Amino acid sequence: xxxxxxxxxxxxxxxxxxxxxxxxxxxxxxxxxxxxxxxxxxxxxxxxxxxxxxxxxxxxxxxxxxxxxxxxxxxxxxxxxxxxxxxxxxxxxxxxxxxxxxxxxxxxxxxxxxxxxxxxxxxxxxxxxxxxxxxxxxxxxxxxxxxxxxxxxxxxxxxxxxxxxxxxxxxxxxxxxxxxxxxxxxxxxxxxxxxxxxxxxxxxxxxxxxxxxxxxxxxxxxxxxxxxxxxxxxxxxxxxxxxxxxxxxxxxxxxxxxxxxxxxxxxxxxxxxxxxxxxxxxxxxxxxxxxxxxxxxxxx
Amino acid sequence: xxxxxxxxxxxxxxxxxxxxxxxxxxxxxxxxxxxxxxxxxxxxxxxxxxxxxxxxxxxxxxxxxxxxxxxxxxxxxxxxxxxxxxxxxxxxxxxxxxxxxxxxxxxxxxxxxxxxxxxxxxxxxxxxxxxxxxxxxxxxxxxxxxxxxxxxxxxxxxxxxxxxxxxxxxxxxxxxxxxxxxxxxxxxxxxxxxxxxxxxxxxxxxxxxxxxxxxxxxxxxxxxxxxxxxxxxxxxxxxxxxxxxxxxxxxxxxxxxxxxxxxxxxxxxxxxxxxxxxxxxxxxxxxxxxxxxxxxxxxxxxxxxxxxxxxxxxxxxxxxxxxxxxxxxxxxxx
Amino acid sequence: xxxxxxxxxxxxxxxxxxxxxxxxxxxxxxxxxxxxxxxxxxxxxxxxxxxxxxxxxxxxxxxxxxxxxxxxxxxxxxxxxxxxxxxxxxxxxxxxxxxxxxxxxxxxxxxxxxxxxxxxxxxxxxxxxxxxxxxxxxxxxxxxxxxxxxxxxxxxxxxxxxxxxxxxxxxxxxxxxxxxxxxxxxxxxxxxxxxxxxxxxxxxxxxxxxxxxxxxxxxxxxxxxxxxxxxxxxxxxxxxxxxxxxxxxxxxxxxxxxxxxxxxxxxxxxxxxxxxxxxxxxxxxxxxxxxxxxxxxxxxxxxxxxxxxxxxxxxxxxxxxxxxxxxxxxxxxxxxx
Numbered sequence: 001x002x003x004x005x006x007x008x009x010x011x012x013x014x015x016x017x018x019x020x021x022x023x024x025x026x027x028x029x030x031x032x033x034x035x036x037x038x039x040x041x042x043x044x045x046x047x048x049x050x051x052x053x054x055x056x057x058x059x060x061x062x063x064x065x066x067x068x069x070x071x072x073x074x075x076x077x078x079x080x081x082x083x084x085x086x087x088x089x090x091x092x093x094x095x096x097x098x099x100x101x102x103x104x105x106x107x108x109x110x111x112x113x114x115x116x117x118x119x120x121x122x123x124x125x126x127x128x129x130x131x132x133x134x135x136x137x138x139x140x141x142x143x144x145x146x147x148x149x150x151x152x153x154x155x156x157x158x159x160x161x162x163x164x165x166x167x168x169x170x171x172x173x174x175x176x177x178x179x180x181x182x183x184x185x186x187x188x189x190x191x192x193x194x195x196x197x198x199x200x201x202x203x204x205x206x207x208x209x210x211x212x213x214x215x216x217x218x219x220x221x222x223x224x225x226x227x228x229x230x231x232x233x234x235x236x237x238x239x240x241x242x243x244x245x246x247x248x249x250x251x252x253x254x255x256x257x258x259x260x261x262x263x264x265x266x267x268x269x270x271x272x273x274x275x276x277x278x279x280x281x282x283x284x285x286x287x288x289x290x291x292x293x294x295x296x297x298x299x300x
Numbered sequence: 301x302x303x304x305x306x307x308x309x310x311x312x313x314x315x316x317x318x319x320x321x322x323x324x325x326x327x328x329x330x331x332x333x334x335x336x337x338x339x340x341x342x343x344x345x346x347x348x349x350x351x352x353x354x355x356x357x358x359x360x361x362x363x364x365x366x367x368x369x370x371x372x373x374x375x376x377x378x379x380x381x382x383x384x385x386x387x388x389x390x391x392x393x394x395x396x397x398x399x400x401x402x403x404x405x406x407x408x409x410x411x412x413x414x415x416x417x418x419x420x421x422x423x424x425x426x427x428x429x430x431x432x433x434x435x436x437x438x439x440x441x442x443x444x445x446x447x448x449x450x451x452x453x454x455x456x457x458x459x460x461x462x463x464x465x466x467x468x469x470x471x472x473x474x475x476x477x478x479x480x481x482x483x484x485x486x487x488x489x490x491x492x493x494x495x496x497x498x499x500x501x502x503x504x505x506x507x508x509x510x511x512x513x514x515x516x517x518x519x520x521x522x523x524x525x526x527x528x529x530x531x532x533x534x535x536x537x538x539x540x541x542x543x544x545x546x547x548x549x550x551x552x553x554x555x556x557x558x559x560x561x562x563x564x565x566x567x568x569x570x571x572x573x574x575x576x577x578x579x580x581x582x583x584x585x586x587x588x589x590x591x592x593x594x595x596x597x598x599x600x601x602x603x604x605x606x607x608x609x610x611x612x613x614x615x616x617x618x619x620x621x622x623x624x625x626x627x628x629x630x631x632x633x634x
Numbered sequence: 635x636x637x638x639x640x641x642x643x644x645x646x647x648x649x650x651x652x653x654x655x656x657x658x659x660x661x662x663x664x665x666x667x668x669x670x671x672x673x674x675x676x677x678x679x680x681x682x683x684x685x686x687x688x689x690x691x692x693x694x695x696x697x698x699x700x701x702x703x704x705x706x707x708x709x710x711x712x713x714x715x716x717x718x719x720x721x722x723x724x725x726x727x728x729x730x731x732x733x734x735x736x737x738x739x740x741x742x743x744x745x746x747x748x749x750x751x752x753x754x755x756x757x758x759x760x761x762x763x764x765x766x767x768x769x770x771x772x773x774x775x776x777x778x779x780x781x782x783x784x785x786x787x788x789x790x791x792x793x794x795x796x797x798x799x800x801x802x803x804x805x806x807x808x809x810x811x812x813x814x815x816x817x818x819x820x821x822x823x824x825x826x827x828x829x830x831x832x833x834x835x836x837x838x839x840x841x842x843x844x845x846x847x848x849x850x851x852x853x854x855x856x857x858x859x860x861x862x863x864x865x866x867x868x869x870x871x872x873x874x875x876x877x878x879x880x881x882x883x884x885x886x887x888x889x890x891x892x893x894x895x896x897x898x899x900x901x902x903x904x905x906x907x908x909x910x911x912x913x914x915x916x917x918x919x920x921x922x923x924x925x926x927x928x929x930x931x932x933x934x935x936x937x938x939x940x941x942x943x944x945x946x947x948x949x950x951x952x953x954x955x956x957x958x959x960x961x962x963x964x965x966x967x968x969x970x971x
Binding site: 355356462463464465492493494495496497498500501504519520521522523525526527545549550559560561563564565577578580581582 | 859860
């Protein structure tokens with residue numbers, strides 16, 4: 001490069017010759033994620049929740065179903081968050097409910113998203129008959145009221161935690177499927193997808209490696225919302241008494257105590273705040289991940 | 301058939317037809333079909349460039365994509381080195397396809413925004429499982445040097461490049477598998493004038509260096525004139541005129557070719573030069589005119605043009621035209 | 635020799651002085667347009683030519699005070715249209731000027747028309763916005779307008795929707811809309827870029843015809859020197875937000891001074907009558923358009939210029955060579971060229 005420069009004697013320093021350093025992808029992603037304060041905050045908070053979920057029953061060994069105080073005692077009097085209508089400790093309930101709530105929320109979300117993305121991607125990419133068939137199936141699931149459908153599944157099989165998770169997933173994946181399909185329809189027309197086909201790329205790799213990463217931004221937002229919705233579904237099912245009675249979840253706590261909201265606000269408010277916090281954290285993390293994975297937002 | 305060693309035919313296209321079915325408006329209505337490419341035939345000799353020129357909707361892009369198998373061919377034969385692509389086994393076909401590549405018009409949408417430039421160029425090698433990681437890296441370095449990009453630009457993302465540089469990345473990707481034949485689909489139309497020159501120079505250099513054969517698709521006659529050995533003019537899915545470069549530009553025959561040439565704006569043209577002005581627009585390809593497709597806009601149109609579709613005939617040696625008249629005579633009288 | 639702000643020329647229908655536009659990007663202020671001066675006479679066509687990102691479209695938007703804000707703003711300059719100071723007008727007054735005295739044709743006729751209303755609806759609405767007439771007579775006027783832009787069977791076309799029309803037809807509709815109030819200045823921003831060659835020629839013919847009839851002044855913004863030669867009387871060459879050269883069409887075509895203008899004309903492909911230059915190396919301008927975020931000091935074209943010297947590390951002023959001929963390059967001062 002230098003000899004060319006001396007030849008034509010352009011006194012300008014050529015900006016194009018500045019070296020670009022090779023960035024390690026995941027490290028750059030991590031750096032960007034950490035630079036995003038709200039996302040980092042959300043992530044740390046989720047760590048706390050996970051910690052509580054795993055070690056909660058050891059740290060707070062009390063039985064959440066045991067009567068420890070006079071029913072509907074205010075917070076601070078004997079118990080940290082007060083007691084519910086059966087005199088059970090709300091704080092112990094929240095700590096012990098963390099595990100089940102988070103397992104149901106994450107697994108059900110993962111299953112939902114997996115079904116949704118698979119169906120949507122196949123329908124959107126292949127089109128034609130495959131699209132037609134998959135979309136009719138999607139519509140079939142869409143027209144059934146999801147809660148009623150989930151109730152039927154749980155009632156027919158059992159109120160096992162696994163069945164609850166599957167019931168939630170099977171009834172709610174249609175949103176993700178439609179969203180993914182729309183994104184795929186849009187992106188598969190782009191020239192870079194045609195270019196991949198021209199170099200002989202297989203369909204599976206085009207779907208997973210080329211189109212899916214570009215379709216992710218709206219899907220990530222849908223996923224973060226899905227976590228909250230799943231927790232609420234679980235609450236609705238437990239409110240109807242359709243979940244495992246031996247497992248305590250935040251949704252169940254709210255459901256059981258809803259009659260006492262005006263007399264004892266703490267019975268509903270504290271589990272509610274816990275759900276709110278989790279959904280908020282997941283949303284923040286999703287947002288941060290989305291930005292960190294988008295090369296266009298990387299610092300120049 | 302001439303047996304000339306120099307003019308070895310690399311690709312032979314025979315009566316290529318591509319149809320797109322439109323969605324039915326109702327269950328009982330007849331499904332309308334667009335004849336995007338309606339019986340196109342040509343040969344490309346090894347190391348040469350065939351230009352496909354025409355206005356939007358004439359089927360030139362579809363022709364290019366059909367050759368590469370990117371759209372379904374309804375009828376016709378494709379012979380690559382005298383081997384019928386349809387008769388090959390899947391494995392052989394994939395191997396042949398590797399030798400045929402494409403460069404797109406819009407360098408903004410033809411690069412995956414989530415891959416680095418290096419990964420994009422490397423992708424063909426990964427897909428076909430060629431070489432180990434070190435060899436792949438060496439090949440990428442080589443390709444970057446070939447198209448005039450710096451090695452350290454491999455780690456940048458497409459949005460960090462200018463239009464011209466992006467087109468260079470596309471060219472590098474197309475060259476990764478050492479192809480013999482490249483479809484250049486309007487490779488410079490989306491670029492600024494100064495950058496157009498850079499890319500055209502690069503393409504010509506690469507063609508000489510690597511002995512490439514091009515199918516060069518463009519609507520810009522000046523670009524076509526600069527790079528093509530032979531030119532085919534398309535209108536509504538068919539070739540209306542085909543000749544070598546000198547004959548087509550110096551002695552255009554078909555009324556459409558002449559109108560097209562006349563409509564080109566040039567920097568040095570006098571404002572007063574009389575032009576052949578075509579009336580109206582290209583007809584809708586769903587219900588194209590009967591007989592000659594061009595008759596609705598042609599000033600020489602007679603009854604025979606309504607009734608009969610002209611076929612592509614060799615009117616002079618090597619100069620093919622699809623018209624009922626010997627229009628060179630009429631031109632002389634103007 | 636160095637031009638002060640150009641004198642206020644009474645012959646000019648439009649005068650632009652020191653027009654600058656800044657954009658705010660990531661908290662950094664970038665100069666999109668730097669002190670652009672020019673005038674436009676009645677019935678004249680001025681072509682503004684340059685590569686993408688050179689600020690030519692921004693000039694057009696600034697003239698209508700339509701710079702997207704935020705992030706952009708007109709940071710400096712004066713615009714006089716018919717001795718009226720555009721910059722000091724209120725929002726209401728500028729709306730009155732737009733369309734009536736100065737209007738614009740956009741590049742993409744597909745997106746510039748609203749797809750859910752019929753052509754007639756959109757035209758009538760535009761007419762009624764500017765003239766206090768009832769719907770029936772507005773409709774008549776719309777049909778008349780369509781006829782004037784040579785649309786066949788306008789009575790039938792008026793009830794059609796944009797998707798039913800071809801690209802050339804849509805561009806004609808756009809021109810018809812711009813002509814509703816017989817504006818004195820028409821800005822055409824790449825009016826034919828999205829169209830086919832044969833249709834392109836039709837649109838230019840139409841614009842010329844309208845100009846001859848109404849004595850309209852046209853500002854033609856394009857990247858295609860062929861289009862400029864077809865239409866323009868005078869040419870302004872822009873680069874990276876600067877007006878780097880101005881002159882009549884003949885002057886720019888036959889004796890360009892700025893190295894960029896020379897390079898631009900040199901790298902342009904022309905249809906030739908002989909077979910000269912087949913596959914020959916075309917002269918190219920090396921590198922690409924500068925990143926406006928990281929501008930270097932000195933001449934904006936310096937880094938790509940073949941004849942750059944240390945002198946060019948200083949910003950060259952605009953040298954006025956009289957008679958609306960000006961060049962922003964040190965070469966002129968040294969008497970080279």
